[in-house]
Amino acid sequence: MKAAVLQTLHQPLVYTEVPTPQAGAGEVVVQVKAAALNHRDVWIQKGLYPGIKTPLILGSDGAGVVTTLGEGVSEYWLGKEVIINPSHNWGDNPAYYGSDYKILGLPDDGTFADYIKIEARYLTPKPKHLSFEQAAALPLAGLTAWRALITRVQLKEGDRVLVTGAGGGVALIAVQLALALGAEVWVTSGSDEKIQKALAMGARGGVNYRNPTWYRDLLVKAHAPKSGYFDVIIDSAGGAGFARLIDVAAPGGRICSYGGTTGNITDVVPAKVFFKQLNIYGSTMGTEQEFADMTLFVEEKKIVPVVDSTFPLSRAESALRHMDFGQQFGKIVLSTEE
Incomplete structure (x- = not known):
């Protein structure tokens, strides 16, 4: 598969061939239709977080279609259009995340790729009124x-x-x-x-x-x-x-x-x-319940996230520079449909 990879800190993303991920127990593989940028991606590229290990596929936001189920995952998800919750391992205390908390895209490979493997617990059905590009703009910001x-x-x-x-x-x-x-x-x-x-x-x-x-x-x-x-x-x-x-x-x-x-x-x-x-x-990010509640509210109220611009995945580096320039109104989105 193709992915936009941060090979080295402080260097441009490289659009290159990488191995397609395989679903383990409790996981699925999602064919990413669209991914959205966050300032977090720019800051990772600039080395502003501790302990960054490269090569790394950036991206916390994504929407797509489930193509493969790992052991123990319900058949319900196969072929389902989904959005991905980027807030992982929050823990048992809803007031504050635990020591194992992480956000998709660091340290784990993220959504700037044709496919991503993800625990099924972090999937939510895509709101039907949203395109894949609009849906990809929702998770982290929403x-x-x-x-x-x-x-x-x-x-x-x-x-x-x-x-x-x-x-x-x-x-x-x-x-x-x-x-x-x-x-x-x-x-x-x-x-x-x-x-x-x-x-x-x-x-x-x-x-x-x-x-x-x-x-x-x-x-x-x-x-x-x-x-x-x-x-x-x-x-x-x-x-x-x-x-x-x-x-x-x-x-x-x-x-x-x-x-x-x-x-x-x-x-x-x-x-x-x-x-x-x-x-x-x-405040930062949120729990799995908050993600579910937010998505349901967006669907009920037919809220459409604002998309500033869409770039092909192959131009992910140009999209990052557009974000770094700071003139956007809404989310910058990557599409895997070249």
Whole structure:
């Protein structure tokens, strides 16, 4: 089979022939129809995780068709169109993953290949309303957004929600999930064009965080009190801007961080946190039950993940550079259909 392989850290992916995986006990082989990129793939290529061993097939997101069953796997799965849960070995505590936890694509070979072997427990039937490309865009981003919104901040209908960095895959599915749950959604972005696209999706309003007064502008646009407005804030950036999220949070608000793309959080004034009775949560990935719940909700509400662009698997390196450039709106997808 063909795969996009990271042969050496800091080097381009190589599209090459590799052995087709064989299903062991409890496993299946999935013919990958589409795979989606995450920033994690770029960071692995750049060597930003410990203990990376190459050669390695990247990719945490994938959708395809089950072609082979290993010993003990139900015949139900044979020929089934599926998506793959990339969150493996969470453990028994739903509040926090265990010591054996891992995400598909490191250290195990991932989805940037014609075929992948995977434990059957990590399969979910593909939502029928989604194409393979759309379905591949769902797993990691959808799971991350679902846990942040549902498990961590316990979003309620009518909550006023701010999602930062609209344009990224997790941020956009968070917008879609929050809207489907009956929330009023606002966004920030570094691009006015991306803000307009988020408004077209149903967001109430948004501001460009490149404007030094964005946090004040946001409150003015929302006709909000100076004490803050947003019941829920979902943030992927961290950095110095996090302190301003505390300013726009409503008293008693819930802020959830799932990333730190702009670096360490700085300049937070503790008094603003405790006098406003704020709740600050961290979140990453999620449990098997959360993945099942998220997928069911997406199917029930007919949510369609936003796909920015699709590349053939043979151009996986070009897709990574497109992601690294940072201008995408939605998920970047690889198709094995050349």
